Amino acid sequence: MKPKFYFMVMLVGSLLGLLGISKINYLSNREREFNGVLVKVEATGADAYKVEEIVTFPIERSLSNIGGIEEIRSTSEVGRSNIYLKFKESIDFKAKSIEIREKLDLVSAYFPREFHKPHILRYDPAQKPIYIASFESKTLSINDLRLYLENKIKPSLSSLEGVNLVEIAGGELEEVQVSCDPFELESYKISLLDVVNRIQDLNKNFQLGHLYSNLVELERSISFDGKYENIFDIQLTPLLVKENGKAILVKDVCKVSKKPRDSSLVSRINGIEKASVFIYGTSDSSIVLLSGQIENTINDYLRKDVSYSVHTDLSRDLFSRLKFFGVILFALGLFFSIRFKFKTINVKYFIITSLLSLFFMFFLISLLKVKVTEVSLTAFLLSLVLFYLYIVHFRFKKKNLAANFLVFFALSLLGVMFFVSYFDRILIKEYLEFCFIFFLSLLVLVVYRFYIYKESPKEKRISKLEFQKLVTFEVIIKKFKVKTTKKIAESKKKYLGNFYIFPASTLFLSILGLIYFINTDFSSKLENEGYEISAVLEFPAGTAFEYSNKITKGVEEKLKLNEGISDVISKVESDRSFIIVKFKENTKIDKALLTSLKKRAGNLEEAYLHFISDLETPLLNEFAYDLSGPDLEILEGLINEISKKLKEKDGVEDVVLRFKPSREELELIYRGDKFTHSGISISEFGEQLRTAIQGGVASKLFIENKEVDIRVRYDETFRKSVRDLSFYKVKNIFKGFVPIEQIIEIRIKKVPSKIYHKDRTRVLSFAVQTDLNAKSSRELLNSIFAVLNSDINYRLTEYSDIGNKSLRDIMFKLFFLSVLISVFLIDYKKEGSFLRIASYKEIFHFFPFFFLLIYFHQSSFGFYLQLGFFVGFSLERAFGKAILSMSVLRELFFLTLIVNLLVPPIFFSFSLLLTTMLIYLFTKRFYYQVSSRWSRGNLLQSWLEILSRIRKDINEIRDRTSKVEKNTP
Template sequence: MKISKWAVTKPISVLMLIAMILLLGAVSLVRLPMDLLPKMNIPIAVINTQYIGAGPYEIENLVTKPIEEAVAIVHNVKNIHSTSMENTSMVTIEFNQGTDMDLATLEIREKIDLVKNYLPEDVIQPIVLKVDPNALPIMIFSVMGDHLEKLQEVVEYRIKPRLERLEGVASIGISGGRRKVVDIKIDPLRLAMQGITQQQLVALLRGENINLPGGEIIEGAKTLTVRTVAEFQSIEEIKALPIPLPTGTTVKLEDLAEIDFKEEEVKQISKINGTPSIRVTIQKQPTFNTIQVTNNVYREIEELQDELTNIDIATVMDQSQFIRRSISNVGKTAAFGGLLAVCILYLFMKSLKNTLVIGLSIPISIIATFTLMYFSGVTLNLLSLGGFALGVGMLVDNGIVVLENIYRFREEGYSAKEAAINGAQEVSMAVAASTFTTLAVFLPIVFVEGMTGEIFKELALTVTFSLLASLGVSLTLVPMLASKTIKPNDTSSNRVFDRIEEGFNKINTFYKNLLEWSLVHRSMVLALSVFIFLFSMLSILWVGAEYFPEFDEGTFMIHATLPDGSSLKESEAIAMRVEKILQDYEDIEIIFTSIGGGDNYFGNHSGRTNRISIDVRLKPLKERGEETLYIMDKIRGDLNQIAGANITISNVSLVGMGFGGDAVEIEIKGDDIETLRNLSKDFIEKTKRVEGTREVVSNFTEGRPQLELYINRDIALPYGLQAIQIASTVRNLIHGATATRFRVNGREYDIVIRGENYLREGVGNFLQTPVQIVTGEIFPLEHFVEDRVSQGPNAIRRSNQVRSITVKAAIIDRDLNSVVKDIERELEVYPLPAGYSYQFKGQKEALEEAYSSLVLAVVLAILLVYMILATQFQSLLHPFTIMLSVPLAFSGGALGLLVRGIPLSVPAIIGAIVLSGIVVNNGIVLIDYINILRENKKEQKEAILIAGTTRLRPIMMTTLTTVLGLLPLALGASEGSEVQMPLATTVIGGLLLSTPLTLIVLPVVYAMLDDLRSGSQ
């Protein structure tokens, strides 16, 4: 290639080019956004529909079913799931990966428009939303102070507006505080005696509390704007409001009702480490980076903390903290791996100048890669950094080959410039072919479907960019520097180097003797290789399999549910007992308690006083002694001693969401809810028997006991009463009606009119609620209704238009595949009723989908490598010989997982794909040199022995640099290493086994095939 000649003859141009690359790379690095994982397109849409007043069964039949049938014919629909609850229908549509969600949501809206007229008249227009992982909270922090009511005002009017103005912040949520209301308590009997109703009182308050513009009038030469000002200015004014009565007289409002300006009834409590607080949740805009937004928020919080000296703000959850630590750790391990690779180079080359010439290719290639990443939209995340760590050992391979050849020419008497030009040009095609062979294995990742393909495309791009940059550096910078620095016999000599050389000579002699023996005992060598391969493949059954390693983010959540109807005070007592247990664990940093929230998915619609959720954040991994799962398991045992509540504990991975759902999910389908419920109970018991399962529960939840009022129209209608009048009377007296708002000092407070407390104290009192008819007469509520107490499901769930209940479980100390197999053995003899079925969903389903795609990718990678080798060697036989190193590498990868006790997972298979491109390079170097020697009339055995002993040093060097470059990642001792550890272990195991086997088995196979070819001729 002419490029090497240009580089040697134009050194200033090369230096300026490198300087430009470094400058652009540095700027790109500063501008590159950081995230834990690549941006993922989750092809899921949700249709939310409300039908106020309807129960789960009515919602299912009247709303959910028609919507499901309409959207089932939308293109690319994979699964449809729905949940029908009181007042709400939620239909979740999962599409095939790669679906354009903008077009999909548009088509969904079109299908809904077709059935809209068939839905009940009172149904609120269905809302179609795309599921966006960026909509999850990126930060939750707690605000503490002396008085919660004052604190609420500070958060609402000082903190929230300041944070909402920040660039990248989408919304701020507040919960757990205290709000003041103007509480007006009425006795309906008392009102009825005065001839006035609650509805009239509400209308009167709204009509009096008003400011309205009145137009303009002309006063001389001036135009005056007319404005009527009648809003309430004080509580005393509200109390003194004159209320006209039907008799023609007026009374003050305080004579008809009790009026108080006070804190509203507490419905939710938030605490941090036992201290009452207000919870603030921050969501970011989808296009902004998590790190950038959290940096802005922290700067603003620091300023607020300085201004508001009487409050404390503590971070409960911050996605960016784990992202920062993980990326920092992976970056450090990659740098450490690169340093180890350079040390190996120095030990082999025994020359500091030569080592620096090649070692420079690592930082320059990486910095150049930053520029390519920036312009291709790749973010700085665990996978892209993993690509750097994977490539850091391979970045020096091209430089080693080029420099060694230049050094050989220099020793033959060429001048420095001639040696640099000729040496680089001679191996340029081989170096390029070797690089493209490695890169070819990443092409099939494009065909990997689902989340797996989206995640690992960025790793493939990073490795591709870094190796292409390394190729450019090795053909330009290395020859240029070599022409200035390399001299014949320019190596150091000391006791350490002498010992290393002595040891290498012994290895070389041993290898030569072993190779001679192997060429004589060919059948034994092949049989041993086949045995190792079969044994390694069987070892996969022992290590088991999982979809994706679980992130250890140091967070988990405890959910507690008391019996329905439990008060907030009873729930708080249970929460305090849980908090006391948690406080005994030194590894726990923050305990954030929320009492009175909703369930996991529909908290906005169903807040309950009997629910408790506790977010727990642990210290960073390096500051605690155990992993999150084992700490959770200990706490789980301690929580079992608390009676009176159903308590569960679950791992929370906000950054890892989307990786297949729960570890174990068994979806049971059928028509009858009660039958499904009974089946789910049996499935729970059988799943609990399997070793390694924890938190085995179903998603079936009992509804709250409810008092149902059936209106007797035969009695109500003659009195002029409609159902809506009775229902609104009951709702307004019990729940309360917000009449208007009271403004004071620029802040607004609700004015709520509700019945006195005695109406809610028992069913008997409630049924005595007075109902006024058009004639003014009063009758108790029980005169018009029949009451029944009932209880049904809180939600009816359906999967692909069939009712379903899902049993879920977490896993500890076992792999997913073995647990699922044990559960299947428990269930295979279970007698299912006719029409009912079950299947494994969640990570098991994701595992099967990913593995089927990855197996195709492995096959394609092997075929592509073979085709490139056939093109390079212009032979179909020699590439076949070289490709035998691939199954040997797979054997090493499998044994590496076995030794480390790591289950086979998606990252491990990606490692196997990478292996198939790396290991053939050693075979290329070896077989190519044997062919050269044979062309020079060497005998078969002599050529094999000379080639093996000559190429042993560069093969060992390139293998060790790659292995040591990956070693820090394979150890997996830092946060965020869960993804890279299986990948690095697979590659290291494959290289360590395949390299010695390649040096023995490939020459043996070459000899056998050469003999066959000679015999056929």
């Protein structure tokens, strides 16, 4: 086939890529998915201890035999058990689902009848909604608006492909409450369950049969319409007919009214309650396409008198990142155009090459159905910058230099992937994505350049105006150069004239850099998730919704006082609240910000506030620990003592409890024989008492074009305090009423809100926010724990993630040290002797570079900083002094300056990469220049001469000292 055919094929691919941009599945960042599942069991009527004994322990014993499980954690609380299975990174949890289901079926066969079957769910502790919108109407109340969203909007949104969950919050769902007087009921010998059953029986339509006439051949159906049409029908429901024929109606013993439900799902936007929709996507959904489908669906089913505002839309975040990618691409193109103005390179062909390459990459990505993240965009921009540097500075050099760079860079990336492949699956995916896009982009750029890029004649003429501009610019540069040269010469004379200043400063910076190298976090990926973070406010099980709502509203008001926060969005439930904090543009999410937010929220004794972003742990320098043992009361006491001791120590900022503390509850204990002879079973007693306090839904009523529950329970005046229990009586099989005080004893007891397990052992967790490193924090904890505890059954261990993170850190640091060792070995192979190699200078350059980089960034040595180091290292090893020439570094400096000026925090990965690469090359250049001038100034050519000079100076000092001692009387 002819080369032109290949060129035409690539042009068609670029055109298809341009047309198919909207179909690309683009993600903001590749999230760290929880590699595991949640087994959820509803255990109606059981307390935490019973749930632990009947449900949690048997399931844990059964599932612990499944291969590939890294950790089993569980929580047992009133009426519910959650078992979290975390698999090893190399195991696909989906392949284990059948085995899990089989074991759960065997265990659940022994559950009581009132317990539900176990459910297996995909679990993601950091799952955030992809779309949040609030709705308003001038004609509908917030309650009616929520009902409208539940009935019309939610079903349509739930049916969309890629939608995992749709939640409607805000407003209050109403119900018809039948509030009964216990004394009135007792006077007619009617129980609450009698009221519930009577309403259930009568609120029905009955089909009685058919009548058929042979004369007219007509069939008529006979039905009985007993359905309630309004509240008055409920009030007129007969409960009992007395001997005199008088009927006792519901209204005689109960109040019937329409009221909001006790518990609900509330949403607030900046403290104002609104009806809102929260949409969660599946892991494989395309956010950009799904967002468009969501908006179309809402617009199709939305009433004319209802409007909505979008507060969170991940596709808008993605478009913002893509917009800034386009801005950077345009700025680079403009910079290239200016730089090519006085050169013999045709800028038009270069820009066309870049755009066609970008569109062809879009075509390949859509064809392969690859998920694209910010890593891909960064890889393409880097390939474009390096392609530009090659065109401008290295196109006349030997071709094998560019090949050497690619080899060094590829080996570096493959090496780091090999080192961490077993410990960090997500990071490996990001490195693979970067490698694929980067090398493929370079290949496409080179191929297009071969066919499109043409050089103009080298004798290109420059116009008079252009020449004058060039001369004026050159004069300005010369003046600046003279001034700086003079100052540099003075500095040289002052500092380089002294033999010991340079080596002493180099040694000092190297030691400082080594300390930073050892203490810096390598395993965290430094990246901003956008302008928002998410937090969860957890409450003990059974917490009243009014209390949870009150505490959450207080936290929202305190957070809103922060000047950098633009919006606070909340979704409140009875036992937890989900809070999204949105920041103003150009706000950097760092340790100081997160710490201030937690302090501003205040001390929440009955709640636990934690951020669910991956940024929280590395930024807050937080280390988590597990305390395991058999007795929950002792565990909680030990952690409280440890917390007090730790807060007294220097360097400890805060101790965060990662569990819900025990709380006081009423415990009802039946009185043996009295309960047995009362004629009441335990299940009947529990059902009557639960109906009296919580209420029982008897039936449904269709009223005002909406369906509401009919709930029966005691009136609110008999449900206010513990003393009200003295009025409660339960109906026995003899149709008599027994006071509950005669058959039970009421005690106030401290019980756990949740019972936590780790690998089938009771455990409580806490976190320490400290300035210390992991080792020092561990030693401090062990010293305190040894004083407080002497029982071997209680053990303190690091949270599993800390161990994995430490191991990843060690592997990263070993890899970077192996890079330095490989440089020594390569140079030794060339020179044949360790005395002649010059790569020892790498030690005195790498560690000062590391110190400068981390000191100025004030961050971990994350993914993009590592990439910047690999690029700079590979460029220097491949091109040598050519890449360290001032013209190349000047180009890189201006490129980095442009990117840093244009890039906001939402898209700063490329800025980090370029800055790191520039710092590496500049420090390398500076070190080589200063060291060579120092060597020349002191007439030193090798290590042997340096050592001999040091010996000579030492001997001179000794001689002077001895002369002084002799002359001293």
